[in-house]
Amino acid sequence: MTEANETFKDVPCTFCGCLCDDIIIEVEEGKIVKNTNGCPISKERFVGRMENRRLQPTVSGNTVTLEKAVERAVEIIASSKRLLIYGLSSTENDAQREAYRLAELTGSVVDNTTSVCHGPTILGAQESGEATASLAETRHRSDLVIYWGANPAAAHPRHIPHYIRQPGEYIKDPKEDRKIWLVDIRATTTSRMVDRFIRIEPGTDLEVLQTLRALIRGHKLDVSEVGGISIPELEEVATAMKTAKYGVLFFGLGLTQSRGRHRNIDAAIRLIQDLNAYTKWGLMPMRGHYNVSGANKTSTWVTGYPYAIDFARGYPRFQPGEYTAVDMLARGEADALLNIAADPVAHFPRSAVAHLAKIPVINIDPKINMTSQLAEVNIPAAIAGIECDGAATRMDGLPLYLRKVIEPPQGVIPDRDILRMMIKSLEKVMK
C-alpha cells in the first residue's frame, strides 16, 4: 500500500538494532512528510530519504542503464579471482541470502559489517555460550540494567526511553524499581541519563570483569584498585549484581573494539554465567545497524557461519582474521569488491581503503556515500523498510516484518532484485 496522502502506523524503523516498531509515517503527494515517535536519526532517515540520493546507475562516472551497470558488474565479478562481498547489515534478509548465493556461485569471500562491530561478541559466544534475554523480558522484569562500553543516547537513542525507562509487568515504577548503571571510559550523554556512572581506565575492561567474577565468587584480592576503581567499590558493585532479582548487561563497541576484543566478551559472558548461580542475569549486544543481527542469522542458516566466510573451495569455511574484510583488503588479497548497503571507505582503516582504490569496486547503495567516490560501478537501491518490504532481526533476535510506505525513485529496485539480476547473468557466464 503506497497511496498518496496516507498514514502508516506501527512501522519498524530501519536505523539501529532497536527496530522500534511504533513509528507513524505520514506520506503526502509522494513524499514522507512526518515521522512520529522516531528518534532524531530515524526522522532523518525517513523524512530525508531523498537527500544525497543516487538516482541513476553509473559506470566509471558515466550514467548508464541498470542493465548496463549490471553487465559491467558481472564482467568484473566473472573475471575476478578473489572477489570480496561485503556489507549487508543495512538491508533485509532476502538481499543477504542472495549475496550468499552469489558468493557460493562465484567461489568468493562474503563478510558482513559484524567483523568491525560485534564480531568479537560472536567469537566470545562461540567460546563461552550465550546467556541472553529479550528486550520485552528486560522491560517487564529487570531491576538492574548495566550498560558497558555503550552510549545508547547517541547510537540507540530510544533504547533507554522506549525499552528501559518504561514500566513493565513486575516493574511498576521504572525510575524507582529499576536502576540503570553505565560502565565506560568517558562521560557521555548516556552517563548523564543513568542512575550511576562507573568510570574505568581505558583498556581495563577485561581486568574489571574478571575482578567482579572473583569478588562474586567470594575471593579476596590483594590489590587496592582495578581499572581505576577501588576494591570496596567493586565489592559493592558485585554485591548489587548478585542481589539483583533480574539483571541485564547491555554491552557496546567499547567492549568489542578495545584491547582484549573477544576475550572481553568471553569474560562478560562468564560473569553473567557466574551470576546465574545466585540470581537471574542475561546479556545482550547493542547491535548498531538495524539488520546486522539478521546478517549473522541468515548467514548462519545458509552457510553454517555468521560472517567471514570463504567459498573458494566450493564449500563454506569460516576464519575471522583471514576472511574478514579489513584483513582481506589490508593484505591486498581481494581483487574486486561487491559492496552492498555499507560504506567501507568511510569506516575502514587507511590501508584497507588504500587497497580499495586499486581494485574494481561495485557499490550498491541508495545514497551517494564515500565508497561511491572510489567505485567503478554504482547502482542505486530502494531503501528497505521504507521503499520495499523485507524482514530484519532486532538486537535480541526477534524477527520483524519491514514495511513499504512509499515507492522508490523511478527505475530503482531493491538490493535483492539487483543481486538476482547479477546471479542470473553470472549463471550463464560461469557455465
Added chain:
Amino acid sequence: MNSGSINVIVTSGRTLGQGRAMEKGKITSDYEDAVAICELDETAMKSLGIENGETIVVKSGIDKIAVKAKLNKNLHPGIAFIPCGPYFNYLLESYTQHTGMPGFKSLAVSIDAAPGAKIPSVEELAQMMKEGTK
C-alpha cells in the same frame, strides 16, 4: 599559551550528530561538521592554547589530519574523542590482532594547534585516500 604538542589516547564512537548526518548523506557539509572534529578536555585545550572550534592537527603513527577542536568538559584528561568515520580512520592502521577488528578504541596520537590549516572535505579525503597522498 601554546606549549606545543600534547599526547593523548583518542577513542572513536558514535554521536547523535554523526548518526543524523550519516542518514542524511555522507557527501554533505552536515556529515563533515559531525565527524571532522576532535573533542578535547579543558586541560588539553589550555595546553594547546586554543579556543573551541579552532583547527588542530592530529598525528598518529601512520599519518596526520586536520580537524576542528571541540571542547568537551566531561572528558577525562588524557583522552580525546573523534566520532567514528573517515577522519579517525585516516589515522588508523589495519592490524586486527587476527580477529577482523581494528583498534578503533585506543589510538595513541599527538595533537598540535594548527590555526589556519585546511580541513579536507569528505570528498577531498576520499580523493586523498584514492591517490595515496599525504
